[in-house]
Amino acid sequence: xxxxxxxxxxxxxxxxxxxxxxxxxxxxxxxxxxxxxxxxxxxxxxxxxxxxxxxxxxxxxxxxxxxxxxxxxxxxxxxxxxxxxxxxxxxxxxxxxxxxxxxxxxxxxxxxxxxxxxxxxxxxxxxxxxxxxxxxxxxxxxxxxxxxxxxxxxxxxxxxxxxxxxxxxxxxxxxxxxxxxxxxxxxxxxxxxxxxxxxxxxxxxxxxxxxxxxxxxxxxxxxxxxxxxxxxxxxxxxxxxxxxxxxxxxxxxxxxxxxxxxxxxxxxxxxxxxxxxxxxxxxxxxxxxxxxxxxxxxxxxxxxxxxxxxxxxxxxxxxxxxxxxxxxxxxxxxxxxxxxxxxxxxxxxxxxxxxxxxxxxxxxxxxxxxxxxxxxxxxxxxxxxxxxxxxxxxxxxxxxxxxxxxxxxxxxxxxxxxxxxxxxxxxxxxxxxxxxxxxxxxxxxxxxxxxxxxxxxxxxxxxxxxxxxxxxxxxxxxxxxxxxxxxxxxxxxxxxxxxxxxxxxxxxxxxxxxxxxxxxxxxxxxxxxxxxxxxxxxxxxxxxxxxxxxxxxxxxxxxxxxxxxxxxxxxxxxxxxxxxxxxxxxxxxxxxxxxxxxxxxxxxxxxxxxxxxxxxxxxxxxxxxxxxxxxxxxxxxxxxxxxxxxxxxxxxxxxxxxxxxxxxxxxxxxxxxxxxxxxxxxxxxxxxxxxxxxxxxxxxxxxxxxxxxxxxxxxxxxxxxxxxxxxxxxxxxxxxxxxxxxxxxxxxxxxxxxxxxxxxxxxxxxxxxxxxxxxxxxxxxxxxxxxxxxxxxxxxxxxxxxxxxxxxxxxxxxxxxxxxxxxxxxxxxxxxxxxxxxxxxxxxxxxxxxxxxxxxxxxxxxxxxxxxxxxxxxxxxxxxxxxxxxxxxxxxxxxxxxxxxxxxxxxxxxxxxxxxxxxxxxxxxxxxxxxxxxxxxxxxxxxxxxxxxxxxxxxxxxxxxxx
Numbered sequence: 001x002x003x004x005x006x007x008x009x010x011x012x013x014x015x016x017x018x019x020x021x022x023x024x025x026x027x028x029x030x031x032x033x034x035x036x037x038x039x040x041x042x043x044x045x046x047x048x049x050x051x052x053x054x055x056x057x058x059x060x061x062x063x064x065x066x067x068x069x070x071x072x073x074x075x076x077x078x079x080x081x082x083x084x085x086x087x088x089x090x091x092x093x094x095x096x097x098x099x100x101x102x103x104x105x106x107x108x109x110x111x112x113x114x115x116x117x118x119x120x121x122x123x124x125x126x127x128x129x130x131x132x133x134x135x136x137x138x139x140x141x142x143x144x145x146x147x148x149x150x151x152x153x154x155x156x157x158x159x160x161x162x163x164x165x166x167x168x169x170x171x172x173x174x175x176x177x178x179x180x181x182x183x184x185x186x187x188x189x190x191x192x193x194x195x196x197x198x199x200x201x202x203x204x205x206x207x208x209x210x211x212x213x214x215x216x217x218x219x220x221x222x223x224x225x226x227x228x229x230x231x232x233x234x235x236x237x238x239x240x241x242x243x244x245x246x247x248x249x250x251x252x253x254x255x256x257x258x259x260x261x262x263x264x265x266x267x268x269x270x271x272x273x274x275x276x277x278x279x280x281x282x283x284x285x286x287x288x289x290x291x292x293x294x295x296x297x298x299x300x301x302x303x304x305x306x307x308x309x310x311x312x313x314x315x316x317x318x319x320x321x322x323x324x325x326x327x328x329x330x331x332x333x334x335x336x337x338x339x340x341x342x343x344x345x346x347x348x349x350x351x352x353x354x355x356x357x358x359x360x361x362x363x364x365x366x367x368x369x370x371x372x373x374x375x376x377x378x379x380x381x382x383x384x385x386x387x388x389x390x391x392x393x394x395x396x397x398x399x400x401x402x403x404x405x406x407x408x409x410x411x412x413x414x415x416x417x418x419x420x421x422x423x424x425x426x427x428x429x430x431x432x433x434x435x436x437x438x439x440x441x442x443x444x445x446x447x448x449x450x451x452x453x454x455x456x457x458x459x460x461x462x463x464x465x466x467x468x469x470x471x472x473x474x475x476x477x478x479x480x481x482x483x484x485x486x487x488x489x490x491x492x493x494x495x496x497x498x499x500x501x502x503x504x505x506x507x508x509x510x511x512x513x514x515x516x517x518x519x520x521x522x523x524x525x526x527x528x529x530x531x532x533x534x535x536x537x538x539x540x541x542x543x544x545x546x547x548x549x550x551x552x553x554x555x556x557x558x559x560x561x562x563x564x565x566x567x568x569x570x571x572x573x574x575x576x577x578x579x580x581x582x583x584x585x586x587x588x589x590x591x592x593x594x595x596x597x598x599x600x601x602x603x604x605x606x607x608x609x610x611x612x613x614x615x616x617x618x619x620x621x622x623x624x625x626x627x628x629x630x631x632x633x634x635x636x637x638x639x640x641x642x643x644x645x646x647x648x649x650x651x652x653x654x655x656x657x658x659x660x661x662x663x664x665x666x667x668x669x670x671x672x673x674x675x676x677x678x679x680x681x682x683x684x685x686x687x688x689x690x691x692x693x694x695x696x697x698x699x700x701x702x703x704x705x706x707x708x709x710x711x712x713x714x715x716x717x718x719x720x721x722x723x724x725x726x727x728x729x730x731x732x733x734x735x736x737x738x739x740x741x742x743x744x745x746x747x748x749x750x751x752x753x754x755x756x757x758x759x760x761x762x763x764x765x766x767x768x769x770x771x772x773x774x775x776x777x778x779x780x781x782x783x784x785x786x787x788x789x790x791x792x793x794x795x796x797x798x799x800x801x802x803x804x805x806x807x808x809x810x811x812x813x814x815x816x817x818x819x820x821x822x823x824x825x826x827x828x829x830x831x832x833x834x835x836x837x838x839x840x841x842x843x844x845x846x847x848x849x850x851x852x853x854x855x856x857x858x859x860x861x862x863x864x865x866x867x868x869x870x871x872x873x874x875x876x877x878x879x880x881x882x883x884x885x886x887x888x889x890x891x892x893x894x895x896x897x898x899x900x901x902x903x904x905x906x907x908x909x910x911x912x913x914x915x916x917x918x919x920x921x922x923x924x925x926x927x928x929x930x931x932x933x934x935x936x937x938x939x940x941x942x943x944x945x946x947x948x949x950x951x952x953x954x955x956x957x958x959x960x961x962x963x
Contacts, residue, residue: 032159051218055361056255082316084312086200088397096162122427123635134427167362177206201501222252223653304340306328307370308346311368313326313369314326320334353845385401395420399420418436451490455476459493473493488514492605512531570598573592578763587622611653621803623660630654667694675692688715696717701844712737764804766798772791777817815850836953845882860894867890870886908949
């Protein structure tokens with residue numbers, strides 16, 4: 001492991017005209033202390049940015065911050081960018097974290113990093129335990145956040161110094177931008193220096209960070225004439241003439257770097273600062289940078305020049321031995337060159353790694369590098385790449401040099417670049433992988449490797465440029481003689497890329513064409529599965545019924561022996577669900593699909609089908625089982641370091657399950673976390689659609705219609721209809737918002753469109769999309785007969801499906817739109833069904849609705865019981881709007897709300913567990929009532945609580961109790 005790099009510690013001289021910046025440093029350091037005047041307080045971290053053109057003293061200010069932090073006993077970590085090392089992903093991050101990790105033994109490192117080791121290991125240059133693991137960029141950033149936080153807390157207070165960030169690699173800048181907002185809550189001060197006009201174009205997140213932070217960047221200005229005169233007189237003596245000092249200011253432009261270097265050279269030449277010595281001063285000033293520096297370097301001799309060139313090619317702190325090898329000079333010549341370059345203030349000793357060298361200032365390194373003849377520079381980069389590859393076994397460093405070498409049709413170059421790309425992908429750096437693979441493609445690769453290289457390139461661009469991914473994969477498929485397994489992977493990745501760019505029709509067509517083309521039965525089954533996946537999620541599928549029939553015929557022939565078969569069975573289960581087939585059918589296929597296992601992280605399968613199968617249990621009144629599968633799948637994603645769109649989708653849909661169970665505050669927290677994760681990930685638009693729709697439903701359930709409207713407007717929800725099938729259906733959700741706002745006609749029109757769309761697909765399940773229930777509510781005032789017909793049809797469809805929650809919800813709406821005495825029996829049946837389901841919020845709604853109807857019918861005693869139960873349920877669900885309605889209904893009936901009769905808990909009481917166990921054993925309610933000394937109604941209430949707590953209905957009770 002290479003050690004990190006640090007800036008020189010000492011402050012060589014007082015800083016002139018930098019009082020404001022030094023005061024800012026002192027104040028920020030003071031905020032890190034946990035005691036002030038003997039009083040304890042919480043340390044507060046922060047961010048300080050110093051910016052300006054080259055030579056204005058950023059590095060010197062950072063050195064001042066280091067000296068002050070060290071003097072107060074603070075831990076100092078540091079890193080800096082390098083002009084020729086920007087292509088090395090996470091180079092600056094490694095500089096920050098590697099020194100501390102390098103001081104640990106391997107066992108200590110693994111203990112320190114814990115489960116994050118294999119996720120961040122490659123990014124930090126550690127030996128990977130699982131080389132096949134490819135975490136996503138979000139997962140790596142999250143892991144680095146954790147490592148930096150732990151380093152801070154175990155070494156607090158910490159000062160992190162980062163210089164020359166205009167030359168930092170993109171991955172390090174992106175990590176810093178995402179991590180920096182946390183520092184206010186940590187004993188960590190981050191101090192950065194950079195040239196604003198030289199930041200990379202894609203460093204937008206870092207630029208936004210420093211420009212919008214509460215501490216705006218300190219923009220450094222050149223020194224004034226007085227400041228320059230002070231530096232010159234400190235070097236040559238107070239007798240230096242004003243004219244001489246003024247001319248020094250003119251030739252240096254007030255640059256602190258040039259002024260200090262000039263002062264040192266004036267002192268070495270024993271210049272006294274007189275007018276007669278102005279020509280000497282100008283000559284010395286010209287030699288500080290540019291052509292003058294090169295002339296001074298060349299006077300040191302050819303071997304010294306080559307040694308300096310080698311150092312410039314190697315970049316960063318470099319070892320004298322490596323430079324000597326690259327410059328083709330002996331050890332004695334290298335030692336002599338080193339001394340000459342030190343004496344001329346071109347090179348200096350680097351603090352780390354010990355024994356290494358670096359250029360005194362980046363301006364010098366840049367000037368020396370650009371002076372190397374182009375042909376020789378290419379040759380030196382080529383030689384450096386060869387050494388890095390063969391001696392150091394470091395393909396990423398070799399690749400950095402190969403990027404500077406013209407293409408030359410060398411297979412070994414292609415192999416090295418591909419190896420570097422694999423390292424970058426394991427590091428969560430797809431952009432760096434894309435860069436080296438693009439270069440490998442131009443080399444070019446051997447004809448037989450081109451398809452594989454295009455596939456690798458497509459994998460690197462998948463998260464950052466899906467359109468390019470499609471082009472690379474289409475080109476790969478045109479290559480002759482492509483291996484069957486590779487071809488299958490290419491086709492799968494192509495369908496994914498097409499789907500993620502909202503081209504689901506093309507994705508389904510590609511999979512279908514490949515299924516017809518291949519002669520391999522296993523590949524054909526896999527392609528058929530992909531075809532069914534993308535067809536099912538097409539919003540504009542022309543003939544869903546025909547596809548469903550083909551899927552059913554195929555599924556009936558399968559036993560679930562292989563993963564391809566299990567995916568087909570999982571798709572058949574989902575299709576049965578949305579079509580409204582009996583839930584037992586859907587559950588049987590789902591259990592068959594799960595019997596052999598379904599991974600959420602199989603890169604060649606996707607996670608759409610496992611997620612759909614898991615979610616199916618929620619719709620079938622077994623949300624506890626769905627939560628179990630989601631928890632397991634999300635843990636699998638997190639172990640792999642997949643914390644981007646996969647995690648966003650998992651958090652969001654887990655929140656959806658909690659919403660359907662009636663745990664509204666927890667559901668809102670999960671979905672907001674999912675939305676936040678999705679917004680951090682480039683290209684996670686589908687995950688955002690899911691999250692926004694579910695969050696709107698939760699907010700409406702909690703009585704926060706204004707918040708729901710604000711969320712919809714912020715994300716333009718309702719303005720655009722996605723081409724993919726999203727659940728809950730976006731138009732249905734938006735219609736629910738319109739209903740809550742009283743915009744009934746608009747809601748009815750929108751829901752009619754949804755109904756036409758779903759009917760054309762033969763998707764009839766109100767548990768999946770209750771459009772008829774919303775439409776019935778919208779029409780209740782203006783077209784009551786139509787409203788009743790829609791509600792009756794929804795009840796029939798819900799009964800055909802067989803989930804108690806769906807039946808109860810449909811009966812509740814039917815009762816609401818029917819009204820009068822006939823509605824009371826419907827209300828009773830709605831409550832009865834919902835009591836047999838885990839849907840706590842829908843039960844509370846039905847209870848309040850029933851109570852209100854009873855009150856209107858004059859049955860106040862019965863109404864009070866229902867309203868009290870509904871109020872308790874609403875409060876426990878976190879449905880403030882529903883609770884307020886229950887209180888209003890009680891008040892209107894002349895009753896006052898009573899205190900809640902029981903505390904909310906997910907733990908079964910002894911009585912509840914006994915009732916559940918006897919139910920599983922097959923005992924009827926009458927026997928259970930006798931055993932527990934309750935009425936049969938009491939047993940039903942007891943079991944209703946069991947179903948809500950365990951997240952299941954009676955059919956799933958054996959499994960829930962067994963867990």
